[in-house]
Amino acid sequence: MLRIEDLTKSFGPNVAVDAANITVAKPAMIGIIGRSGAGKSTLLRMLNCLTEATSGRIQFEDQEITALKGSDKRRWQSECAMIFQQFNLVPRLDVVSNVLHGTLNQRSTLATMFNLFPTSDIHRAIDILDRLGIAEHGPKRAEALSGGQQQRVAIARALMQDPKIILADEPIASLDPMNAQVVMQSLRSIHEEDGRTVIANLHTLDTARRFCDRVIGMRDGRVVFDGTPEQLTTGAARDIYGADDSFSEEATSTQIETLGRTEANEIVA
Ligand SMILES: Nc1ncnc2c1ncn2[C@@H]1O[C@H](COP(=O)(O)OP(=O)(O)OP(=O)(O)O)[C@@H](O)[C@H]1O
Ligand SMILES: [Mg+2]
Numbered sequence: 001m002l003r004i005e006d007l008t009k010s011f012g013p014n015v016a017v018d019a020a021n022i023t024v025a026k027p028a029m030i031g032i033i034g035r036s037g038a039g040k041s042t043l044l045r046m047l048n049c050l051t052e053a054t055s056g057r058i059q060f061e062d063q064e065i066t067a068l069k070g071s072d073k074r075r076w077q078s079e080c081a082m083i084f085q086q087f088n089l090v091p092r093l094d095v096v097s098n099v100l101h102g103t104l105n106q107r108s109t110l111a112t113m114f115n116l117f118p119t120s121d122i123h124r125a126i127d128i129l130d131r132l133g134i135a136e137h138g139p140k141r142a143e144a145l146s147g148g149q150q151q152r153v154a155i156a157r158a159l160m161q162d163p164k165i166i167l168a169d170e171p172i173a174s175l176d177p178m179n180a181q182v183v184m185q186s187l188r189s190i191h192e193e194d195g196r197t198v199i200a201n202l203h204t205l206d207t208a209r210r211f212c213d214r215v216i217g218m219r220d221g222r223v224v225f226d227g228t229p230e231q232l233t234t235g236a237a238r239d240i241y242g243a244d245d246s247f248s249e250e251a252t253s254t255q256i257e258t259l260g261r262t263e264a265n266e267i268v269a
Helices: 040-047 070-079 095-106 109-113 119-131 147-160 177-194 205-211 234-241 249-268
Strands: 002-011 014-024 029-033 055-060 080-084 165-169 197-201 214-219 222-227
Touching: 002 040, 014 040, 014 222, 029 040, 029 177, 029 205, 040 165, 040 197, 070 080, 080 147, 095 119, 095 147, 119 147, 147 177, 165 177, 177 197, 177 205, 214 234, 222 234
Parallel strands: 029 197, 029 214, 080 165, 165 197
Antiparallel strands: 002 014, 002 055, 214 222
């Protein structure tokens, strides 16, 4: 059980996340949508303790995440792995080593310095790559892979941590539509087969609708929608994206879909 209560983050006078309340009672696949600046990344960063909350609480099972410090905080950070738009791999390092870096939190400094990984970890890394359909690329440098393949390496690295939650900040914003589908499908199967919660910030409504069981809409730091893809009507989408009221239902639907895509394109540019 993950419970986010009145979670707020302010940067000076700017309230990036404004008293967010979200409860995840059982493992779920959740998409967070909203315009640029709505607070999506800030929310994920607070979940992962990369950003400290200004007020409010995050509770996971019996732990208060917002109060964690030192080694407890690092342990939590490995229990809720983060995936980024730009993959954040070590480009010149081979794929298997990149995946093995997912175990860094659990290893001694000396072992890390000499790149010493237990054989069992190496086998596990290869199994995870195999599951994601990219085991044959294991020996290659990460930079030699396509964007979609690199994002799957990043997912493999996250899985090495055996996380309870996977947080993905715009995981497909840099990918072409076909690679985007493969990456979303990988995240979906990790949720379905392993029972892990996946929370992904997404820029397009259609992706959120297609791959997620639950969609959370943010606007100006506030959670303005929380429901199933079926409940995400054109009117609800308009509330989230703030589309012009003068548009007809049909026009607004197209406009909002386009808005989502345009924002994704702007981020890539
Ligand atoms: N480190 C920071 N310092 C100051 N302001 C910040 C910082 N990080 C985020 N903000 C501000 O907080 C608000 C929310 O930003 P956030 O990055 O969470 O939005 P987002 O929904 O992820 O947007 P995008 O879709 O563009 O990634 C924005 O107004 C942003 O300028
Ligand atoms: Mg963001």
